[in-house]
Amino acid sequence: MNHYEVLAPELVLLGLAFALVTLELLFPQLRKDLVAYLTAASAIGVLVASAFFANRSDSFKDLIQLDNYTTFFRILFLGTAALLAIASAHLVRDKLSNAGEYYGLLLLGVIGATYMAAASELLTAYIALELLNFTLYVLVSFDRKDPRSGEAGLKYILLSAFASALLLFGISFIFGVTGTTSYAGIRHALEAGIGEYRGTLVVGLVLLLTGLGFKVAAVPFHMWTPDAYEGAPLPVTAYISIVAKAAGFALFLRLFSQAFMPVISDWRWMVALLAALTMVFGNLIALQQVNIKRLLAYSSISQVGYMLIAIAALSHDSATALLLHLGGYAITNLAAFIAIIAFYNATGGEEIRDFRGLAERHAGLAMTLTIALFSLAGMPLFAGFMTKFILFQAAAQHGLLWLSAFGVVTSMISLYYYLMVIRQMYVLKPRDGDGRLRVPLLTSAVLVVLALGIFFVGIWPTPLFRAAASATRLLF
Amino acid sequence: MVGMNAAWLLPAIPAGAFALLLLVRNFLPRKGDWVAIGAVTASFVLFFFVLHDLMTRLGPNFHGVSTGFTWLKIDNFVLRVGFFTDPIAIVMLAAVLVVSLMVHVYSTGYMHGDSRYGWFFTVLALFTAAMSTLVLADNLLLLYVAWELVGICSFLLIGFWWERQSAAEAAKKAFVTTRVGDVGLLIGVILLWKKVGTFDIQTVLHAATSGQIGHTYLTVALLFMLLGAMGKSAQFPFHVWLPDAMEGPTPVSALIHAATMVVAGIYLLARMLPAYMVITGLGTLIMVIGMITAIGAAVIACAQTDIKRIIAYSTLSNLGFMFVAMGAHALTGGMFHLLTHAFFKALLFLGAGSVIHAVETQEVGDLGGLWRKMPITMGTFVIACLANAGLPVFSGFFSKDLVLEGVMHGNTPYYVALLAWVFLSGIYTARLFMLTFFGPSRDHHRYEHAHESPPNMTLPLVVLAVLTLLAGWLALDSVGRALGFPGGVGEFVFVHEPEAYRFSFTVAFAATSAGLLGVLATMYLYWGGGPERARRFADYSPDVYALIRNKFYVDELYQAGINYGVLGLSHAVAWFDRYVVNDTGVNGTAQLTGWLGYRLKFLQNGKLPTYALAMIVGVLVMAIVALSMHS
């Protein structure tokens, strides 16, 4: 099955990435934000093209699947990359160098992420994972002038290499026990029975979970996250929080639902434990934060906790709920980060106290950020409530009621630290000397669309729900 | 042809007006009041098309037409936005739309010059939309959502002049009191959903009447729903919010607290009546509650001095009366009274508003002799009063008669009590119009300034007065048939079988006499000498008078109950609350959480080896536990 058209969108992206890098080499005087818009446009172009792949089922040598699951994530990643490219335009132009590489790396990361979602074989999945990782290593340390950026990059790469090694060790054991690295093959081997090697398999699973847990920032493998989020340039932080996380979960979900279902009793409690720990720690430490990037880091850690519940309660319903939640989470995080980026571009502030009185300085920005934060907190009418509700419901139906209860309680705690920011914006008056802010028109337009998107998912989730359901149907 | 399938437009148009006004009212001429009025008028016109369509389809097997769409479907949890049109809904809608339209027009005069003029119409539009949704809702969940929404509108409008402390307090009181009932409604709805598997009203009713729901279970669910009805319709002991709700502008009192929202509870009972009829004993309970409310409120009304309060207690009293009707399963009478009451009570309020607008006081003690100065107001007011008293020709007579007929069969003690109620109604009604319009003026200064209201206020009064005069005749079969209905109101709205209007001379005579007696006696008391003669009457037994004047001290009882009854218990509870619940539980939890977060955050010490160590610890713990689980 040499169906190269399965790979087509990513090959196009590859070409585009190199084109962007070359573009800057050849025309160094080119306006940097044009490069950004070019990136965004091409990403959207590929997005539209990949939509035509919907409802097709194909594979490239059984290594990479083309199905609704892949298409779902492709659209998610490309959309995120496009919007983040637009949002990065001014920041990259003013504060960073080597813009062409920046945008090229964005697109390369998307390739890695997509293949993480599409891989149906462990080696492919690993390569894709490392591809994404590499682009992130560079992107996180992209800011030469900020010492935090380099430090974040250092910690990230060393810990990530460490985690990859653990992951690989685990994969090697699974390979050893089952004799194959393809997901379907592993499942067959497990169903046929592995008898005395159960212990080895379990150790392999533990290591596998460690590696994946690192990627998605589950506690106790999360410690790289706050530093990486705070040190990286803002758009990169957004990129990690959405693309890396979603890709991690995509891989997680496909791997475990297709390969390890026969031994679910072995790993279910592990994932549940991770979920509980993550929810608790993420929310508790978030309460203490003063930097908004770090706050969002811990916030996304706690979101991971909720998402892990869906994996612990693995079933078609919970998988659908997970994808739905990822979709809503992507829109919400994009809204929050782009608002913060706009704020940073205008004022250079990234501490929570810098947001003082934002409601008076720029009502639209404050409103969008508030909407995004309320959605993250899970208030009704917003996307976060609807997706969390469906998630908890799916989990409760599969016997993990206690985990859902955890989720609800920790969600309540989370409201506090989101409100901390909202309070700064609305209740406190701006400091003397803080005037009105200007936000570029394109950014404002993007923010409006995203805010509407949050409400759309929150009030009428059916279209997204149906997309998620069709995406996960093939897994079960 | 536009018909019942377009019924969804009836709430949708005002909802659209609301959205529009919410966003751009400050940019529209006259702050967009014409948008709201236009929307209500459009709905009103559409109503006739829907009515026409309904009448062409009336027949023995016709139960109603449902239209709508599915909003959310997750596995077996389905949320539907659906509208069900049937005779019960039509009657209520008539009340809602007519009164709403009249109030909209009236408000252009009454609220003229108010700083939040535009906002007033915005909330009015929202209310009309929400109320229409409530009436037309085909499933209990949508009904509940609309129920809450009208509660919010009521809150916003009672506290419209929130700069006044008393208004803000009244709004809160209304919201909290009805909230208690609303919780009951929600529990009842959920209970029914769990048993029947759907929110659809017709399905639930069918399940109830065919015995699919266990007797006890059904009773519990219906009792909870009754709580909701009692809260919204201000039945004893939830009645305390309604008189205070008079803090709102008078058009609001007319629309929400007389004609539409307060009857939502009665409407709910009417909708669910087939289910209520399954459980014997529930009817009696409802009748008792209604009777207490009706008579208690009527007595209190006799001793009030604020013109709006008198009318408020009159409303309370009539709500109790309608409750009795529902308890006696007299659906026709109850719904018909709901309709006629809407007209004449709204008229009373708007007339009172006209008076207040002219003389800027609400104390009856300051009024008098206004008939010379405000003839139109007086004329329409008196018509409304006579209807309220139930005197023949006026619509109140027909509707009360219908209810009395329904109650009389097998419920003789209630019938007698209701006659007493009619008598009392006569008294307070006559007292009201005597003190307001007749006799010597008691405050010359105000009297000099009094003037008739502008046409945009008097026109609605006239329209409502005409309706009050004419609507009653709809009870008669011949009138109904002439208009195209299959008969009188009894042939249109019924539970199991059409009920032709039976005119029983005894009942009619008894009721009319009671009413006339009350009216004439009071007129005598107040004629000429004004309130002096009444005062002597009151001084005859000052304690009783004080008791009545102070509304039987129910509010004070609540307050005292809260103060003393709870206080006695409350010392222990307060200590528990402060030290255990608050300091340890609430503050403590918050502090613990914060402290935990604080300590935990230092785990993240910035040093890479620590991070790696954390990971390894995680691995080891999981591995050890996993392996020990297996060996």
Added chain:
Amino acid sequence: MIPLDQVLVFSGILFALGVYGVLTRRNAIAILMSVELMLTAVNTNFIAFGVFHRPSLAVGLVFAVFVITVAAAEVGLALAIILRIYRQRTTANVDEVDILKW
């Protein structure tokens, strides 16, 4: 032929040494070397499993080759970042690189 168990013990020891190195060494490059040691252990595993399986699996060897390649690229990147830190702060000691904390 060396029995599979012994090969696995060998790779296990290697891996443990690598983990120990990551946890205790302070120099960033030393940590990097320890990770490489862990990856060597991984490769040993893959090759061993691939060879000892009946029939022998090529995928084990292929995996090892890929891991070697990725590891090399990783080292390149890591060294670049370590160099950047060194230029900024004249230290490669990970304990001293802790601006980002809490």
